[in-house]
Amino acid sequence: MKKLILLSFLLSGTMLFGHSVQAQSNWEAGVRFGDGFSIDATVPFKAPRVHLAAYVDNGFALGGYFDWLFSLDGGPAGLKFYPGVGPEFYFTNGFDFAVAGDFGAEYSFDFPLTIGLDWRPRIMVTNNSGFYGGNWGILARFRFADGASFSKAN
Numbered sequence: 001m002k003k004l005i006l007l008s009f010l011l012s013g014t015m016l017f018g019h020s021v022q023a024q025s026n027w028e029a030g031v032r033f034g035d036g037f038s039i040d041a042t043v044p045f046k047a048p049r050v051h052l053a054a055y056v057d058n059g060f061a062l063g064g065y066f067d068w069l070f071s072l073d074g075g076p077a078g079l080k081f082y083p084g085v086g087p088e089f090y091f092t093n094g095f096d097f098a099v100a101g102d103f104g105a106e107y108s109f110d111f112p113l114t115i116g117l118d119w120r121p122r123i124m125v126t127n128n129s130g131f132y133g134g135n136w137g138i139l140a141r142f143r144f145a146d147g148a149s150f151s152k153a154n
Helices: 002-017
Strands: 028-034 037-043 049-055 061-067 079-082 084-090 096-101 103-108 113-119 122-124 130-132 136-143
Touching: 028 113, 037 136, 103 136
Parallel strands: none
Antiparallel strands: 028 037, 028 136, 037 049, 049 061, 061 084, 079 103, 084 096, 096 122, 103 113, 113 136, 122 130
16 A cells, blocks of 8 residues: 555656646657566557557566656756556466556657656556566667657646
8 A cells, every 4th residue: 555655646746846748749669678678669649648568578468558748847858757557468377467557757869769767566456466566667769750849738
């Protein structure tokens, strides 16, 4: 329960210190290294964006997260923070299901590269039920099209 309260404070703090980013203008695809290796992609929607991951290290798992993007007032234009949540499906030893958080910061350069650091804690619902607080990662994604264009919400 203490960990859920901590996650709530992290989410609230992110919302208090930033402003919502209305939209992500491009598809992104790349890799994520950390507790495991994954293929990582983002799909632009008005808000939230869809953040997809295919974990391919010790078995196979799929994750889909809904991320809300925020930027800092007066901060670098390419710097964004995001809290998110979504399901994870594990196909390693049978089938497992988890509800996961997705908390991170990323920077989009003027050229088509986004780099970031994130944390994806999860609560396993089936079989190996419980809270797992690992899964830190560093990511690098290629942006398709002309580059990212972000606007702050009013």
